[in-house]
Amino acid sequence: MFSLRLCSKKPFSTFISTSSPPRLINWQHLPRTRHLRQLEDRCLQRCYAQVAKKPISKPTLSPAEQAKQQAKAAAATAGSKHYEVAExxxxxHAGTGRITFLAMVKVTTLFLGAFFTFIVVPGYVKAEKPEWETLGVALCGLIPLFFVAYTTSPxxxxxxxxxxxxxxxxxxxxxxxxxxxxxxxxxxxxxxxxxxxxxxxxxxxxxxxxxxxxxxxxxxxxxxxxxxxxxxxxxxxxxxxxxxxxxxxxxxxxxxxxxxxxxxxxxxxxxxxxxxxxxxxxxxxxxx
Structure with a gap:
């Protein structure tokens, strides 16, 4: 109550006397005025001071509950969040050397099969070679192709x-x-x-x-x-x-x-x- 009264009271009313002529200071009340000035400063500090907030103790959560909370936060901000991990x-990775070698084998057998099927076999047919020879030449191009495709497709x-x-x-x-x-x-x-x-x-x-x-x-x-x-x-x-x-x-x-x-x-x-x-x-x- 005392601090509130000090806040509402005019501190300089005794410093300048109303009965004295204008612009004249009443020096008799000067020590008391200084004391009131100090009290007024303390009063203002108390009036505008904020009460320190006590830290709220949060209950400890289990790792599963923490993961759920983080998941909910991530789902709520999915449209605007910059994620740390890629989608x-x-x-x-099987290895660059293994992949390159397998690709070369596939392409090589493909060209080999095309060479025997579309070049060598028509030449045998045109030369009227025996059928078993023509069939053997065709198989020489087709067997490697199917074997490589069967063993490397998985x-x-x-x-x-x-x-x-x-x-x-x-x-x-x-x-x-x-x-x-x-x-x-x-x-x-x-x-x-x-x-x-x-x-x-x-x-x-x-x-x-x-x-x-x-x-x-x-x-x-x-x-x-x-x-x-x-x-x-x-x-x-x-x-x-x-x-x-x-x-x-x-x-x-x-x-x-x-x-x-x-x-x-x-x-x-x-x-x-x-x-x-x-x-x-x-x-x-x-x-x-």
Whole structure:
């Protein structure tokens, strides 16, 4: 109450006497006025001072609840947020040397088959050679072509993972998402056609199953239902969806930058986690 009265009281009323002539100071009240001036300063400080806020103690959340909160925040700002992680990550690379060699083999056998089929065989027919010789020459061009196509078509050169906005907030959130890895997460497996052209097969990770076919060349197969659904969306002249894949063990692919150390461009640890989950899911389904 005393401080409020000081705030409302005029402090200079005793400093300038109203009974004295204008512009004359009453020196008798000067010490008291200085004291009141100090009290007024303290009063103003109390009037305009803000009460210090006490820190609110938040309850500690579990890692799962923290991940949910971060996921909700990421979904709320999905349109305007600059994500730290890319939407598509390369998680497997078979190796540049292996891919280049396989592409050269495919193209070479293709030219070889075309040479025997369209050049040598017509020459034998025109020269009226025996039929068994003509057939043997044709097989010399066709057998390598079909053999290479059969054994190399499942070869997977790249694997990409498509991340939802929830997993792209930061690296720790990405690691938690990968270790959980929902079966609906989409993967894109890249293979090569007969002319070494890339073929992209997009599917859910839950549709992949470990297998051992074609003398061990194929080690993963895709559910037939997903392949049938994808074939329905394709034109009649397009190639059918791939169902057999061969993912070989490969080292980490590195790109050497000029003047800098090699930078790893492959998130190989993601494929390692996905591979272990695919195998565990297959064992669980067999046990059930």
């Amino acid at each position: 598509r990550l390369l998680i497997y 070869f997977v050169s790249h694997i990409y993972i498509h991340l939802p906005p929830v997993a792209r907030v930061s690296r720790p959130v990405l690691e938690r998402f990968i270790h959980a890895l929902p079966p609906s997460t989409e993967f894109t497996l890249t293979t090569m056609s007969a002319i070494a052209k890339p073929r992209y097969s997009t599917m859910q990770v839950g549709h992949l199953r470990p297998a051992k076919r074609r003398f061990g060349i194929v080690n993963y197969v895709r559910d037939a239902e997903g392949a049938i659904a994808e074939n329905e969306t394709r034109k009649w002249y397009n190639l059918r969806a791939m169902t057999k894949f061969g993912v070989q063990e490969a080292g980490v692919e590195k790109k050497k930058l000029k003047g800098k150390k090699g930078k790893d461009l492959t998130e190989a640890w993601i494929w390692d986690v996905a591979k272990s989950k695919i195998e565990k899911r297959a064992v669980t389904e067999k046990a059930a």
